[in-house]
Amino acid sequence: MNEKAEKLYTQLISDKGLPGNEERRSVLNENMENLLSRDINCFSCTGLCCTFVSNSMQTDPIQTLELYTFLNKNERWNEDLISDLNEVIRNNRLDYEIQTGLGSTFRRTYTCPFFNRGPKGCSIDPEWKPFGCLGFNARSPGASEGSDCTSDMELLERREDLYEEKEEISNNYLKEYLGLDWDKLPMPVALLRLDEKIKSL
Numbered sequence: 001m002n003e004k005a006e007k008l009y010t011q012l013i014s015d016k017g018l019p020g021n022e023e024r025r026s027v028l029n030e031n032m033e034n035l036l037s038r039d040i041n042c043f044s045c046t047g048l049c050c051t052f053v054s055n056s057m058q059t060d061p062i063q064t065l066e067l068y069t070f071l072n073k074n075e076r077w078n079e080d081l082i083s084d085l086n087e088v089i090r091n092n093r094l095d096y097e098i099q100t101g102l103g104s105t106f107r108r109t110y111t112c113p114f115f116n117r118g119p120k121g122c123s124i125d126p127e128w129k130p131f132g133c134l135g136f137n138a139r140s141p142g143a144s145e146g147s148d149c150t151s152d153m154e155l156l157e158r159r160e161d162l163y164e165e166k167e168e169i170s171n172n173y174l175k176e177y178l179g180l181d182w183d184k185l186p187m188p189v190a191l192l193r194l195d196e197k198i199k200s201l
């Protein structure tokens with residue numbers, strides 16, 4: 001376990017009042033359980049939404065710290081993973097931003113480094129996954145390869161409304177404390193930038 005990361009995360013919960021990772025994902029995970037009970041699942045899909053075909057997931061500092069904490073807890077943060085993250089960044093030019101005007105940037109797609117091919121391909125536990133991943137699901141039984149899948153924006157907004165204030169305080173604290181100059185980045189870039197800052201503490 002990375003003690004500096006663990007201490008920082010504990011600080012967000014105890015000093016900044018941030019509800020824990022599991023609680024802040026509970027509405028999303030309850031929704032997934034509900035879908036499963038109605039036979040709506042991803043079992044017949046290759047996991048297309050986690051590949052370069054449609055994945056452009058980005059994480060803010062808190063979600064990145066949570067993912068980093070999960071990887072460290074499970075002894076998965078190592079040189080092999082760092083090399084994989086760098087390869088994904090290089091192959092998909094994730095560290096190169098394209099401005100699209102009005103202050104927004106083009107979101108590049110990439111195959112997630114935590115994806116193992118096939119159904120149930122994500123190797124991150126649901127309590128630690130990015131919100132956007134949990135909010136993207138099949139909508140009907142038998143859906144596969146994105147045939148009837150979507151981001152449940154209403155549900156994602158409901159989750160955000162519940163925790164927006166506390167998450168903003170914690171994100172701002174992390175940005176200031178670690179000197180982060182970004183709000184959201186593709187997961188591989190966000191993880192490496194966070195690692196660099198945490199190591200220098």
Ligand code: SF4
Pocket residue numbers: 041042045046047048049050136137138143144145146147148149150
């Ligand atoms: S959400 Fe859709 S595209 Fe993604 S794994 Fe499930 S069925 Fe496949």
Ligand code: SF4
Pocket residue numbers: 049050055057112113114115116121122123124129130133
């Ligand atoms: S974290 Fe998991 S669900 Fe999200 S893009 Fe990566 S493999 Fe897919």
